Amino acid sequence: xxxxxxxxxxxxxxxxNRLWNExxxxxxxxxxxxxxxxxxxxxxxxxxxxxxALQARLFERxxxxxxxxxxxFLTNFxxxxxxxxxxxxHARILMHENEIEFMRRDLxxxxxxxxxxxxxxxxxxxELRLLETIRPAxxxxxxxxxxxxxxxYTPGTCGxxxxxxxxxxxxxxxxxxxxxxxxxxQVLPDAHDIRAAQESMQEVYEIADLIVPGHxxxxxxxxxxxx
Numbered sequence: 001x002x003x004x005x006x007x008x009x010x011x012x013x014x015x016x017n018r019l020w021n022e023x024x025x026x027x028x029x030x031x032x033x034x035x036x037x038x039x040x041x042x043x044x045x046x047x048x049x050x051x052x053a054l055q056a057r058l059f060e061r062x063x064x065x066x067x068x069x070x071x072x073f074l075t076n077f078x079x080x081x082x083x084x085x086x087x088x089x090h091a092r093i094l095m096h097e098n099e100i101e102f103m104r105r106d107l108x109x110x111x112x113x114x115x116x117x118x119x120x121x122x123x124x125x126x127e128l129r130l131l132e133t134i135r136p137a138x139x140x141x142x143x144x145x146x147x148x149x150x151x152x153y154t155p156g157t158c159g160x161x162x163x164x165x166x167x168x169x170x171x172x173x174x175x176x177x178x179x180x181x182x183x184x185x186q187v188l189p190d191a192h193d194i195r196a197a198q199e200s201m202q203e204v205y206e207i208a209d210l211i212v213p214g215h216x217x218x219x220x221x222x223x224x225x226x227x
Contacts, residue, residue, distance in 0.1 A: 003144055003163075003164040003165070004036050004037065004038040004142060004143070004144045004145050004162050004164075005036070005037045005038075006034055006035070006036050006037075006162055006169055006171070006212070006218075007034060007035045007037070007061060007062055008032065008033075008034050008061070008212070008217065008218055009033040009034060009035050009044070009054070009057050009058055009061045009062065010030070010032065010033040010048065010049050010053075010054065010057050010061075011032055011216065011217045012029075012030050012031040012032035012033070012046075012048055012080070012213075012214060012215035012216065013027055013028075013029060013030060013215050013216075014027075014029055014177060014178065014215045015027055015028060015029035015080075017178070017180070018189070019178075019180045019181065019184060019186065020180075029080040029215065030048035030049055030080050030083060030215075031046040031048035031075070031078075031080050031081040031173070031174075031214055031215060032046065032048065032212060032213060032214060032215060032216065032217070033045065033046050033047055033048050033049065033054065033057070033084075034046070034171060034212055034218075035058075035061075035062050035064075036141075036142070036145055036160070036162065038141075038142035038143060038144065038145055039142070039143060040142075041070060041071065041141070041142040041145075042064070042068050042069050042070050042071070043069070043070070043071045043072075043073055043141055043142065043145065044058075044069045044071070044072050044073070044088070044091075045072075045073045045074075045075065045160060045171055045212075046073075046074060046075055046081040046082070046173065046214075047072060047081075047082060047083065047084035047085060047087065047088065048080055048081055048082070048083055048084065049083055049084050050083045050084060051083075051084045051086050051087045053084075054066075054083075054084035054087060055084075055087060066087040066088060067090065069087075069088055069091050070091055070092065071091055071092045071093075071094060071141065072085075072088045072091050072092070072093045072094065073094045073095070073137060073141065073160065074093070074094070074095040074099075074134070075095075075157060075158055075159060075160075075171070075172075075173025075174065075214065076095075076099055076153065076154045076156065076157045076158075076173055076174060077095065077099055077100075077103045077131065077134075077154070077156075078154070078174070080215075081173075081214075085130070092135065093133055093134045093135065094134065094135055094136070094137035094138075094141070095134050095135075095136070095137060095156065095158070096136070096137055096147065096149060096156040096157075096158035097136035097137070097156070098149075098151065098155050098156030098158075099154060099155065099156025099157065099158065100131065100134060100136060100156065101156075102154070102155040102156055103127075103131055103156075104128070104131060107124050107127055107128040107131065108128065110124045111124045111125055111128065137158070141160065144162060144163045144164065145160055145161075145162050145163075146160065146161045146163070147159075147160065147161075148160060148161040148170060148207075150172060150173065150175035150200035150203065150204070151193070151196050151200060152175065152187065152191055152192065152193050152194070152195075152196030152197025152198070152199065152200045153173070153174040153175060153187065153188060153191045153192065153197050153200075154174070154191075154192050155192055155193070157173055157174055157175055157197075157200070158173070159171050159172045159173050159175060159204075161207070161208075167209040167210065168207060168208055168209050168210070169208065169209065169210040169211075169212065169218075170204055170207065170208035170210070170211055170212070171212040172204050172208070172211055172212060172213055172214065173214045174188060174214040174215075175187075175197065175200040175201055175204060175214070176201060176204050176211055176213040176214065177213060177214050177215050177216070178213050178214075178215055178216035179213065179216050179217075179219045180216075181213075182201065182204075182205075182211065182213065182219075182222075183222065185198075185201065187201055204221075205221065205223055206223075208221050209221055209224065
Protein backbone atom coordinates (compact mmCIF):
# COMPACT_ATOMS: atom_id res chain seq x y z
CA UNK A 1 0.00 0.00 0.00
CA UNK A 2 1.33 3.44 -0.92
CA UNK A 3 2.42 5.67 1.95
CA UNK A 4 0.77 9.00 2.60
CA UNK A 5 2.61 12.01 1.19
CA UNK A 6 2.95 15.28 3.09
CA UNK A 7 3.66 18.62 1.39
CA UNK A 8 4.10 22.01 3.03
CA UNK A 9 1.67 24.43 1.42
CA UNK A 10 2.51 27.49 3.50
CA UNK A 11 5.15 28.10 6.18
CA UNK A 12 3.61 29.77 9.21
CA UNK A 13 4.93 32.43 11.55
CA UNK A 14 4.30 33.75 15.05
CA UNK A 15 3.10 37.30 15.59
CA UNK A 16 5.78 37.66 18.25
CA ASN A 17 8.76 35.40 18.82
CA ARG A 18 10.28 35.92 22.25
CA LEU A 19 13.29 33.85 21.21
CA TRP A 20 14.04 36.61 18.71
CA ASN A 21 13.78 39.20 21.50
CA GLU A 22 10.51 40.56 20.14
CA UNK A 23 8.57 42.39 22.84
CA UNK A 24 5.32 42.93 20.93
CA UNK A 25 3.39 41.60 17.95
CA UNK A 26 5.20 42.63 14.77
CA UNK A 27 3.49 40.46 12.14
CA UNK A 28 0.25 38.60 11.49
CA UNK A 29 0.37 35.10 12.91
CA UNK A 30 -0.62 32.19 10.70
CA UNK A 31 -0.11 28.48 11.10
CA UNK A 32 1.92 26.24 8.87
CA UNK A 33 -0.44 24.58 6.40
CA UNK A 34 0.27 21.15 4.99
CA UNK A 35 -1.40 18.75 2.60
CA UNK A 36 -1.64 15.01 3.17
CA UNK A 37 -2.28 12.91 0.08
CA UNK A 38 -3.30 9.37 0.97
CA UNK A 39 -5.09 6.75 -1.13
CA UNK A 40 -8.44 8.31 -2.00
CA UNK A 41 -7.93 11.24 0.39
CA UNK A 42 -6.86 14.89 0.26
CA UNK A 43 -6.44 16.23 3.81
CA UNK A 44 -5.48 19.85 4.48
CA UNK A 45 -4.11 20.64 7.94
CA UNK A 46 -4.48 24.11 9.50
CA UNK A 47 -5.56 26.44 6.65
CA UNK A 48 -3.85 29.43 8.26
CA UNK A 49 -3.70 31.91 5.35
CA UNK A 50 -6.66 34.01 4.18
CA UNK A 51 -8.67 32.36 1.45
CA UNK A 52 -7.30 34.18 -1.61
CA ALA A 53 -3.69 33.62 -0.57
CA LEU A 54 -4.29 30.00 0.40
CA GLN A 55 -6.06 29.19 -2.86
CA ALA A 56 -3.08 30.53 -4.79
CA ARG A 57 -0.60 28.68 -2.59
CA LEU A 58 -2.45 25.37 -3.02
CA PHE A 59 -2.15 25.68 -6.78
CA GLU A 60 1.49 26.83 -6.65
CA ARG A 61 2.65 24.10 -4.27
CA UNK A 62 0.45 21.15 -5.21
CA UNK A 63 -1.39 21.97 -8.43
CA UNK A 64 -4.79 21.49 -6.80
CA UNK A 65 -7.89 23.56 -6.13
CA UNK A 66 -9.82 23.91 -2.84
CA UNK A 67 -12.66 21.80 -4.25
CA UNK A 68 -10.31 18.80 -4.33
CA UNK A 69 -9.80 18.86 -0.55
CA UNK A 70 -12.15 16.37 1.10
CA UNK A 71 -11.06 16.87 4.72
CA UNK A 72 -9.70 19.76 6.78
CA PHE A 73 -8.06 18.99 10.11
CA LEU A 74 -7.41 21.67 12.73
CA THR A 75 -4.71 21.03 15.32
CA ASN A 76 -6.48 23.58 17.52
CA PHE A 77 -9.21 26.21 17.25
CA UNK A 78 -7.00 29.31 17.45
CA UNK A 79 -7.77 31.82 14.64
CA UNK A 80 -4.25 31.60 13.19
CA UNK A 81 -5.04 28.01 12.21
CA UNK A 82 -8.22 28.65 10.25
CA UNK A 83 -8.11 31.96 8.32
CA UNK A 84 -8.80 30.11 5.07
CA UNK A 85 -11.69 28.13 6.51
CA UNK A 86 -14.31 29.53 4.12
CA UNK A 87 -12.71 27.86 1.08
CA UNK A 88 -13.68 24.42 2.34
CA UNK A 89 -17.40 24.55 3.14
CA HIS A 90 -17.79 21.38 1.04
CA ALA A 91 -15.23 19.40 3.06
CA ARG A 92 -15.41 17.55 6.36
CA ILE A 93 -13.92 19.77 9.06
CA LEU A 94 -12.36 17.80 11.91
CA MET A 95 -10.72 18.53 15.25
CA HIS A 96 -10.01 16.57 18.42
CA GLU A 97 -13.17 16.12 20.50
CA ASN A 98 -11.48 17.61 23.61
CA GLU A 99 -10.84 20.86 21.76
CA ILE A 100 -14.42 20.99 20.49
CA GLU A 101 -15.91 20.42 23.95
CA PHE A 102 -13.62 22.88 25.72
CA MET A 103 -14.23 25.61 23.16
CA ARG A 104 -17.98 25.03 23.22
CA ARG A 105 -18.11 25.46 27.00
CA ASP A 106 -15.80 28.47 26.87
CA LEU A 107 -17.76 30.25 24.14
CA UNK A 108 -21.10 29.54 25.81
CA UNK A 109 -19.72 31.05 29.03
CA UNK A 110 -18.44 34.14 27.23
CA UNK A 111 -21.77 34.63 25.43
CA UNK A 112 -23.66 34.35 28.71
CA UNK A 113 -21.41 36.94 30.36
CA UNK A 114 -21.45 39.49 27.52
CA UNK A 115 -24.14 42.22 27.37
CA UNK A 116 -26.97 41.56 24.90
CA UNK A 117 -25.91 44.13 22.27
CA UNK A 118 -22.19 43.92 22.88
CA UNK A 119 -19.96 43.49 19.83
CA UNK A 120 -17.97 40.82 21.64
CA UNK A 121 -21.15 38.83 22.19
CA UNK A 122 -21.83 38.75 18.45
CA UNK A 123 -18.24 37.70 17.83
CA UNK A 124 -18.53 34.83 20.32
CA UNK A 125 -21.83 33.76 18.77
CA UNK A 126 -20.22 33.67 15.33
CA GLU A 127 -17.34 31.63 16.72
CA LEU A 128 -19.78 29.17 18.27
CA ARG A 129 -21.64 28.80 14.96
CA LEU A 130 -18.32 28.10 13.28
CA LEU A 131 -17.40 25.56 15.94
CA GLU A 132 -20.69 23.75 15.35
CA THR A 133 -19.59 22.95 11.79
CA ILE A 134 -16.59 20.98 13.10
CA ARG A 135 -16.85 17.28 13.87
CA PRO A 136 -14.74 15.13 16.22
CA ALA A 137 -11.95 13.44 14.33
CA UNK A 138 -11.79 9.67 14.23
CA UNK A 139 -8.57 8.03 15.45
CA UNK A 140 -7.41 7.22 11.90
CA UNK A 141 -7.97 9.74 9.11
CA UNK A 142 -6.47 7.55 6.38
CA UNK A 143 -4.12 4.57 6.08
CA UNK A 144 -0.93 5.62 7.85
CA UNK A 145 -2.44 8.86 9.18
CA UNK A 146 -3.42 8.75 12.85
CA UNK A 147 -4.44 11.26 15.48
CA UNK A 148 -1.69 12.04 17.97
CA UNK A 149 -3.00 14.01 20.98
CA UNK A 150 -0.57 16.67 22.21
CA UNK A 151 -2.61 18.38 24.90
CA UNK A 152 -1.22 21.38 26.71
CA TYR A 153 -1.05 24.44 24.52
CA THR A 154 -4.82 24.12 24.35
CA PRO A 155 -6.88 21.42 26.10
CA GLY A 156 -7.37 19.58 22.82
CA THR A 157 -4.27 20.34 20.76
CA CYS A 158 -3.78 17.31 18.54
CA GLY A 159 -1.25 16.40 15.91
CA UNK A 160 -1.25 13.84 13.12
CA UNK A 161 1.25 11.00 12.96
CA UNK A 162 2.07 10.01 9.39
CA UNK A 163 3.83 6.66 9.32
CA UNK A 164 6.02 5.14 6.62
CA UNK A 165 8.04 1.92 6.70
CA UNK A 166 11.31 3.68 7.57
CA UNK A 167 10.27 6.90 9.33
CA UNK A 168 7.55 8.80 11.15
CA UNK A 169 6.45 12.36 10.46
CA UNK A 170 4.51 14.25 13.10
CA UNK A 171 2.42 17.30 12.31
CA UNK A 172 2.70 18.83 15.77
CA UNK A 173 0.72 22.06 15.67
CA UNK A 174 1.51 24.42 18.51
CA UNK A 175 2.94 21.62 20.65
CA UNK A 176 6.11 22.56 18.74
CA UNK A 177 5.78 26.22 17.68
CA UNK A 178 9.10 26.54 15.78
CA UNK A 179 12.47 24.84 15.41
CA UNK A 180 13.99 27.42 17.78
CA UNK A 181 11.41 26.59 20.44
CA UNK A 182 12.10 22.88 20.01
CA UNK A 183 15.88 23.32 20.34
CA UNK A 184 15.35 25.46 23.45
CA UNK A 185 12.69 23.08 24.84
CA GLN A 186 10.37 26.07 25.27
CA VAL A 187 6.61 25.99 24.84
CA LEU A 188 4.53 29.07 24.11
CA PRO A 189 3.98 31.15 27.26
CA ASP A 190 0.23 31.44 26.72
CA ALA A 191 -0.24 27.67 26.90
CA HIS A 192 -3.35 26.53 28.74
CA ASP A 193 -1.30 24.01 30.75
CA ILE A 194 2.46 24.65 30.68
CA ARG A 195 3.44 21.31 32.22
CA ALA A 196 1.25 19.30 29.84
CA ALA A 197 2.62 21.31 26.91
CA GLN A 198 6.18 20.51 28.01
CA GLU A 199 5.32 16.82 28.25
CA SER A 200 3.81 16.90 24.76
CA MET A 201 6.94 18.51 23.33
CA GLN A 202 9.00 15.76 24.94
CA GLU A 203 6.74 13.14 23.33
CA VAL A 204 7.38 14.70 19.93
CA TYR A 205 11.13 14.48 20.57
CA GLU A 206 10.85 10.81 21.45
CA ILE A 207 8.66 9.61 18.57
CA ALA A 208 9.09 11.74 15.44
CA ASP A 209 11.77 11.57 12.76
CA LEU A 210 10.42 14.60 10.89
CA ILE A 211 8.45 17.38 12.55
CA VAL A 212 6.02 19.89 11.06
CA PRO A 213 5.79 22.67 13.66
CA GLY A 214 2.88 25.02 14.16
CA HIS A 215 4.58 28.15 12.83
CA UNK A 216 7.76 27.16 10.99
CA UNK A 217 9.07 24.90 8.24
CA UNK A 218 9.41 21.13 8.48
CA UNK A 219 12.64 19.93 10.12
CA UNK A 220 14.36 16.64 11.04
CA UNK A 221 14.35 15.72 14.70
CA UNK A 222 17.77 16.71 16.10
CA UNK A 223 17.62 13.48 18.13
CA UNK A 224 18.97 11.78 15.01
CA UNK A 225 22.17 13.85 15.40
CA UNK A 226 22.39 13.00 19.08
CA UNK A 227 21.05 16.40 20.22
